[in-house]
Amino acid sequence: MSHNIKAGVATGKEVQEIFNYAKKKGLALPAVNVIGSSSIN
Numbered sequence: 001m002s003h004n005i006k007a008g009v010a011t012g013k014e015v016q017e018i019f020n021y022a023k024k025k026g027l028a029l030p031a032v033n034v035i036g037s038s039s040i041n
Helices: 013-025
Strands: none
């Protein structure tokens, strides 16, 4: 997979790139509710 999205929080243009990539490839994106590392743990 060729992309230029960096790990971490995606905002603005990066979010749109992720959405466009997923749409183009027919991928689903999970809806997650993570507000901090304690939520992940």
